[in-house]
Amino acid sequence: MNLALKEVRQNLGRFGLTAVGIGMMLMMVMGMAGIYRGLIEDAILVVDRIGGDLWIVQKDTRGPFAEVSRVPRTLVYRVQAVPGVDSAREFVFHTIQRQVDGKPLRMSILGLSWPRDKGEWLPLTSGRPLSRNHFEIVVDRTLGFRLDDRISLGKDTFRVVGITSGMVSSGGDGIGVVTVSDSQAIQFDNVGEALRLERSARERRATDVDIFLNQPKLVEQLSLPASRLPAVTSPQISAVIARMSPGADSEQVKAVIAGWGDVSVFTRAGQEDLLLQGMVDKARRQLGMFRMLLTIIAAVVMSLILYTMTLDKLHSIALLKLLGAADRTILAMLIQQAIGLGTTGYVLALLIGRQLFPYFPRRVVITTPDLVQLFLIVLLISLISSLLGIWRAMRVKPAEALMG
Amino acid sequence: MSEPLAIETFRINKSYGSGRTEVLALKEASLQVPKGQVVALLGPSGSGKSTLLTIIGLVLPPTSGQVRIDGHLVVDGSSITTNLRTFRRRHIGFVFQKANLIPFLTASENVEIAMQLNGVAGRRARERARELLNEFGVGERSNDLPFRLSGGEQQRVAIARALANSPDVILADEPTAALDSQRAKQVMELFAKIAHQQNSGVIVVTHDHRYLDIFDRIYEMEDGVLHER
Numbered sequence: 001m002n003l004a005l006k007e008v009r010q011n012l013g014r015f016g017l018t019a020v021g022i023g024m025m026l027m028m029v030m031g032m033a034g035i036y037r038g039l040i041e042d043a044i045l046v047v048d049r050i051g052g053d054l055w056i057v058q059k060d061t062r063g064p065f066a067e068v069s070r071v072p073r074t075l076v077y078r079v080q081a082v083p084g085v086d087s088a089r090e091f092v093f094h095t096i097q098r099q100v101d102g103k104p105l106r107m108s109i110l111g112l113s114w115p116r117d118k119g120e121w122l123p124l125t126s127g128r129p130l131s132r133n134h135f136e137i138v139v140d141r142t143l144g145f146r147l148d149d150r151i152s153l154g155k156d157t158f159r160v161v162g163i164t165s166g167m168v169s170s171g172g173d174g175i176g177v178v179t180v181s182d183s184q185a186i187q188f189d190n191v192g193e194a195l196r197l198e199r200s201a202r203e204r205r206a207t208d209v210d211i212f213l214n215q216p217k218l219v220e221q222l223s224l225p226a227s228r229l230p231a232v233t234s235p236q237i238s239a240v241i242a243r244m245s246p247g248a249d250s251e252q253v254k255a256v257i258a259g260w261g262d263v264s265v266f267t268r269a270g271q272e273d274l275l276l277q278g279m280v281d282k283a284r285r286q287l288g289m290f291r292m293l294l295t296i297i298a299a300v301v302m303s304l305i306l307y308t309m310t311l312d313k314l315h316s317i318a319l320l321k322l323l324g325a326a327d328r329t330i331l332a333m334l335i336q337q338a339i340g341l342g343t344t345g346y347v348l349a350l351l352i353g354r355q356l357f358p359y360f361p362r363r364v365v366i367t368t369p370d371l372v373q374l375f376l377i378v379l380l381i382s383l384i385s386s387l388l389g390i391w392r393a394m395r396v397k398p399a400e401a402l403m404g
Numbered sequence: 405m406s407e408p409l410a411i412e413t414f415r416i417n418k419s420y421g422s423g424r425t426e427v428l429a430l431k432e433a434s435l436q437v438p439k440g441q442v443v444a445l446l447g448p449s450g451s452g453k454s455t456l457l458t459i460i461g462l463v464l465p466p467t468s469g470q471v472r473i474d475g476h477l478v479v480d481g482s483s484i485t486t487n488l489r490t491f492r493r494r495h496i497g498f499v500f501q502k503a504n505l506i507p508f509l510t511a512s513e514n515v516e517i518a519m520q521l522n523g524v525a526g527r528r529a530r531e532r533a534r535e536l537l538n539e540f541g542v543g544e545r546s547n548d549l550p551f552r553l554s555g556g557e558q559q560r561v562a563i564a565r566a567l568a569n570s571p572d573v574i575l576a577d578e579p580t581a582a583l584d585s586q587r588a589k590q591v592m593e594l595f596a597k598i599a600h601q602q603n604s605g606v607i608v609v610t611h612d613h614r615y616l617d618i619f620d621r622i623y624e625m626e627d628g629v630l631h632e633r
Contacts, residue, residue, distance in 0.1 A: 001513060001520055010508035010549070316506045322463065323565075324493020324521050398492075399463045401504060402454070402577070 023348030111183030127162030154189030310389030342382030410605020497566030
């Protein structure tokens, strides 16, 4: 006869409600781990899917995901000329926040190096990659658009031609994929008044610069958008991505490019490490601390509940002792109930979590090792939580069964 | 005395507190219960009856004196000479004023648990429990939890539990206090029957003087002093 089960059977309602409460707390612990896993997966996923063996970025910056990086567009040709490089392409990445149809839209924009890269590698769930140089966009499903939707960004309107899955930035924003020139048009879009002021400022500056004095024809170019003025404006792309030729030594190529004074080079693994150690690490530590706090709170709550449950059956415990029950019989009952409560809470957390997590704004990734780890933690806190009740139960004397 | 003794106490003293606050609850209490006999322990409230019963039941240690159960010296002075819980579950059955059933176990399980703690479990325990409950007229309530049973039914389940391990000694502390006179008489007769049939020694603490004719011996206690009537 299992005394723990018999007692639970008698107090099923209370046990069930308590288990639901514990389960909700464990679900939050589970969710924290899942959000952390999601952060890592999202961060690495983009780097992995974009491909490329080397990332060439602005000197002394950490690449387009960690901070602003600007390199000249002509860098593509310099990289391509290095022995061992099979191909090089432009990479533009930035995040925008605009009003679309009266609602705020936050989206990371990824520019593809048209026509070499049309996005065939994108994880499409519907639609197709880009087929035109302008005004087409492939968006992640988290952004909420459907095929053929029209999105106004800047002065242009883009048609949604493809929907991807799992293409989100490390900040959790869905990625919209356009060509490099479109991404720059979006990035450098400005209102007419600002453009007019910038143009007159350029014309004013041109009167003091030798090159414009020597080549008056250049002045005509000053009215072009900044993105189309390579010689006189800031660098315009975020990075250059290089793919190695088969058999080429990427470390050697990296050393050659790193020797240039204006750029820094990272391998794909290096870029992933930067993402994890830089951006995700703080979030990981933050989530880790929340997990720890929640685990401690769950243990404290469980302790109090188990202690109260023990107090409720002190008379039965005294009676069992009077009937000759060994301490280990009482201990087994209390520990089994504690583990039963923890395990039931854990199973409820898993079941409820699986239903709720998909509706969270950020991806929650539940992995088997995390589940196993949490289960072991639950077993441990169940045991620790039962200590207070056990201590009280062990102090009960058989004579107490004879009282009132 | 020639009959073998189920219970024997010798010059039991029990005091609570110390110095000026010391209270002597039992004074040189000596008692003998032969096997197969049922003995009444009478006395007003606070006279020390329950204290003596708990000392015989190995629940409280005496300050001094000896207790022998079925010939075994189990208490000598304030020292215990055996594993109390093991000895208690093998040799002693308790019946209380209130039935004191475990609330989360059914009637049958309340009887079975006493056997399970003594190493008898499963089908054997179930059959024995059913047998005892049938014998005491509560067989049809086997699967009911205590709160569904009347006071009399609960007390009969408690008696079945006390008998489950066929103990040498049964200690009953005012077992009829919560029962009507008809049920009380039945319970008293049941104790006499058990003592005679199982050759056990039974002590019944009672205030009820109506059924004294069923007892083989009667002890009276007043202010901690015990004497045979």
